Amino acid sequence: MNSSSSSPLPSRRPQRNSRNNRALCGQTLFPVIGIGASAGGLEALQLFLKNIVHPCGMAIVVVQHLDPTHHAIIVELLQRVTDLPVAEVTDRLKIEPGRVYVIPPNKDMSILHGTLHLLEMTEPRGLRHPIDFFFRSLADDLCERAIGVILSGMGSDGALGLRTIRERGGAVFVQDPATAKFDGMPSSAINAGLADIVAPAEELPARILAYLKKIPLPLNRAPVIDDREAGNLEKVVMLLRSRTGHDFSFYKQNTFYRRIERRMGIHQIERIGDYIRLLQESQQESNLLFKELLIGVTSFFRDPMAWDSLKSKGLPSIFSRKPSGGPLRVWVAGCSTGEEAYSIAMLFRESIEEMKPAGSFKLQIFATDLDKDAIEKARNGIYPANISADISEQRLQRFFEKNETGGWRVSREIRELIVFAPHDIIMDPPFIMLDIIICRNLLIYMEPELQKKLMSLFHYSLKPGGLLFLGSAETIGINTQLFEPLDNKARIFRQIHRGIRPQIIDFPAAFSHAIPVPADIAEPERKNKAHDMNLQSQTEQFLLGHFTPAAVLTNQMGDIIYINGRTGKFLEPPAGQANWNIFAMAREGLGYELNLLFGTAIRHAGPVRKQGVVIGGTQDKQSVSLRVEQLKSPESLYDLVLTVFEDT
Incomplete structure (x- = not known):
């Protein structure tokens, strides 16, 4: 059935809400491969599908930038090279394993509970990013069973969606740019650090199938971690701490294990003991696991309704407490590549212009993250063209400038409001005397013990009546004596000041667990210390500590x-x-x-x-x-x- 004969489609994109995504995962019990392609993508798609073994046990959904005058033949051309049935998507189509689905032209597409939904495109040609839109919904619906594939194409469509796939525990496979007719999209994904596997298009199917064999299904169940596995996880924590200087002992154990499993699947390693050996021998793998654990997924104005509430309720409450004006200090903890730090800066500028408070305010934002590479990207303030999916045209024109690569750069007036710096929220001293703390989608990866300590620390760091802005899946938990809701649905909470602190505050130096170094890890580490250590990092840490x-x-x-x-x-x-x-x-x-x-x-x-x-x-x-x-x-x-x- 051709999509033109189906019932009218909605044109309004549904807002993404990250709350309870984990609970929604698991409706579809087989993997789904989302393939994004553009210019030069047809040949790459044919190479990919030609090498899919039938039956394959997974569904394949193709999102290609299509010329409306030529879309009719793409299904026929793909069907010629594969035994899998190929069909054009119609609205509300339930997907099945062992089939290939192709998006029709001039449509956006999402997936919910294994059903494909078509929407009318609202953006003008040149600003459309259908691959990003589908990949994000795929990640939300499939979680670990979502596989993102990027083939030949110009521009950067797909990069933002791949970030969400990685965040949800899925995997990313990218065509080797050297084999692509147009390397823009593959290079964008690789340069953003999102690619798990890079290979020619014809080799990707085998790499995907090998990866899936190492990842047990169904993935919505929590892994069973016995004492032996727990001991292996402690060894990984110790190795990461010795290699990176950062402590992941408070990281949620199940999530920690899933991230390790994902790395094992990529390397085709079956035993965690063998993966520990790889970590001992490879500084690069330690760095890759470190970045994997940091998640690093963010976007401008993520959960737009929450940001609207911060603008309409949060900032006015801060302004009202300072009728004479003055400095307004914000700490964005876990800022990743800077999108949320720039979001609060833009929101502040808009609020000042619209509300015209009596006092004069000066914004000071401290944005911090563990990942030094992410901090460097944040400082540069350069983002791909497809951020238009998250930022209104008005804000793009007001706060951004086009750069020479076709992307966007945050304007100087906004960049100068923010100090970006590497900072370990678990190990380093906190910022204090703050009006707002933004810590979104970080606490959900930490054990309750650390969450409780950080809540006390945030309370200490905020001025009386200051605001704590959390992620959509996070709450203050039992800490109702420290914070009260300003807007519970938006996860905006106000610091309660009672004059006397209810308990002794643990500062970051006291947060870390003491993990004994196992002998089978310590001895190889001592022998290979001079060879394995990152001399620049070790020297920098010594200088910072002593000089x-x-x-x-x-x-x-x-x-x-x-x-x-x-x-x-x-x-x-x-x-x-x-x-x-x-x-x-x-x-x-x-x-x-x-x-x-x-x-x-x-x-x-x-x-x-x-x-x-x-x-x-x-x-x-x-x-x-x-x-x-x-x-x-x-x-x-x-x-x-x-x-x-x-x-x-």
Whole structure:
């Protein structure tokens, strides 16, 4: 049945809602391969289908940018090279394994509970991204059973959808750009770090089937982890910690195991012991597993209704608490490649222009992530053309600039509002004196014990009445004494300030588990240490720990916003109610000099210094060099004060 004869189709795209996606997975009990192709894709598709063995036990859905004048022959051309039945999709078509389905022209397509739905395209030609749209729905519906394939094509359509497939635990296979007639789409997927396997089109079917044989079905069931498997997982945690410096012992065990299983499937490894050996021998595999665990999936204004609520309810509540204006400080924890940090910056600009609050506000955003590569991409602020699927045309024109590759770059006025920095929320000191914390889709991957500790830390970091913005599948849990809902559906919560903290706060240094190093891991590590270690990373960590001076970032009143390095020699919490002010915390002998330097730095441009200031209160007198400067750049740190302590 031709799609033109079917009933009228809806033209409005349904909003994506990531809440409870895991619960929806499992309706379709066989894998589904989504293939995205464009220019030069027909030949690649024929090579791919020619090498599919029948029966294959999986459904194949083809999304190709089609010329409406030639669409009728694509089904015929594909049918010539495969024994699998090939058909054009009609609305509400239930898919079956062992069949090939081809999208009709000028349609968007999604999948829900194994049924394909067609929608009218609303974007003008040139701004359409049907591959992204289908891949995202495929990931939401199939989770680990979703397989994304990118073949020849121009542009970057598919890259955003592949991110969602990876997030849900699916796999990504990409045609080798050297074998593609047009390498734009394959290169875009590879450069974004999304490809699990890169191979010529004719080799991809065998690689997919081999991968699926290593991944047990049904995948919606939680894996059974006995004591032996738990011990193997601890070895992986230890290896990652020794190689990357980051601790995943609080990562949810089932999710952790699934990610390892996925890597084992890609390498065709059956025993986790063999995979541990691979980790010991390969720094590259350690890095790949590290990035796999970080997930790294985000998008601009993800869950649009929640962002609308932040704009209509959240920001007005913050503005109302500061009628005279002032700095507005935001921490975006787990910012990945920066989309959410830029989203709050754009939202702030829009709110200021629309609401015109009486006071003058200056936004300061601190955006952090474990992944240094992601942070670098975020700083650059360059994104593919297909972000138009998530950002309105009005916002694109207002806050972005076209770059030479056809993509978009965030405008300078927005980029300068944000400081991007590597940061481990489990290991590093938190930002404090904050108005808003955005931590979305990070807590869901952590064990309840760590979630509870982070909730206490977030409460401590926020000013009274500050806002916590969580992901759609996250809640404050039992921490109702710390936060109250501002909009529970949007996952926006307000800090409750009662004057006295209900419990002792665990700071990140106390979060980590102590995991003994097994002998069978420790000995090979010692033998191969010089060979395996990343010298640059190890050297940087040593220098940061031993030679980087302690420093504190404050506002003009001395309220501490961020602490770098070890400041215990110079600052200590005062007795009584917690008071995170540099003057209140300065050790004996430092307060007077620090006060003088602070005032001088604010009155006069440039840094001021004082050598040989003696710290009292200890048996052995120590002297310190103080350096205080009021910052004028970047814009996000404008007028904040940096105090640096150095031993003399």
